[in-house]
Structure formats: C-alpha cells, structure tokens
Amino acid sequence: NAGVTQTPKFQVLKTGQSMTLQCAQDMNHEYMSWYRQDPGMGLRLIHYSVGAGITDQGEVPNGYNVSRSTTEDFPLRLLSAAPSQTSVYFCASSSPSGSLGDTQYFGPGTRLTVL
C-alpha cells in the first residue's frame, strides 16, 4: 500500500494563478481531509469529505474548492492564489472501523509558495 500520496511536493505560483493539489489514497477510506500547516498555528482544516460526492467546509475554506468523484481521490483547487495561501498542505484519510477514534493517515505534504 502506498497510503496517502500527494503531488506535487513543491510548487511556486504567482498571485492570481490557479492550480490543483492532488491527493490519492489506496486504503479504501471513506473520510478524507485537507489541512494547511503554518508556523505557530498548527494544522487547520480546510475542507473534508465523508464519502464520494460529499464534501463540507472546515475552519479555513475561503479561496479553496474541493470535489470528490471517487473514494480514492480528493483534489484541492486554489482558484486565484494569494500570498496568504503560502503554506504546507497536507491531505489525510481515515476510516472508523476498528479504531479508538479518528486515526488520520497523512500524506507527505505539498509546500506551496505564492509570490
């Protein structure tokens, strides 16, 4: 199992450009989430999905779109990049079966810089 994979690893954008961060998981998990990590802020939830076709907003959703057409994939779209979106982005997946609680498995992250 590859677990949770994210592409690209690094990306530099200019203000106003758009792009899609890719996330895929091969564990057949129902739940997938996107977080951003900023120094001193921890990880903050952007959007999450409880299954194919179902998404909802997290704590910091503005400027981001998501969709989930399959169980495996959960792309994050930046519509018009802003310097405030410079961050490290993590995708995670989880499944409630057999666990104490929400054990989320994280990808390796995408480091995004917006100039």
Added chain:
Amino acid sequence: QQQVKQSPQSLIVQKGGISIINCAYENTAFDYFPWYQQFPGKGPALLIAIRPDVSEKKEGRFTISFNKSAKQFSLHIMDSQPGDSATYFCAASKAGGTSYGKLTFGQGTILTVHP
C-alpha cells in the same frame, strides 16, 4: 478561535530526561484526544490517543495524562532520546462517525533532545 491550546512552543531536553507537553481544550463535546508526531519534511503520524473515560494511557515511553474536569491533557515522554526530536501536536475531536475527518489541532511543540 483556537479551541485547543498547546504549550510550550518549543522544548529542549537532555537525553534521558522527561519531556512534558500540555494541551487545554474548550469544547466539552470533544471526546477523542490523539497526539501526532511529525518529523521534518514528513506528514504527521499518530503517536498515542485517549478517550476521556480513562485518566492515563501508557504506550512504551509515551504516556497521556487526562484531566476531564480541568479540560486538560498532556504528553509525557520518559527517557527522552535524540530520535524523539520532532514536532508534536495534540488534537481533539468528537468520536462519533459523523465527526471523522475533522480534527482540531493545537499549535505544535518543537522538541529537541540533546545527546
């Protein structure tokens, strides 16, 4: 609005010492409290977790202490080793299936263990 507050921001410990990281939460609906460990350039990984029906959970050198009345929980790392040097995040969520995919994280603690 930070629902989970973590301290200290950074911690330096000598090899063999005890590392202690503290977290406090506000939402009394939270009933699942995991700790994640993150090495540089990697995604966070679950270290240990607790539900509020117990006051302490130990796994090897790692122990969570939980104080429900004070809405506080802490991570203790006994016999700290240089390999424990990482960033540690506390988190919280509701344990029910509808709350999966929505962890609320603390700000993180950078732990450095000197040989």
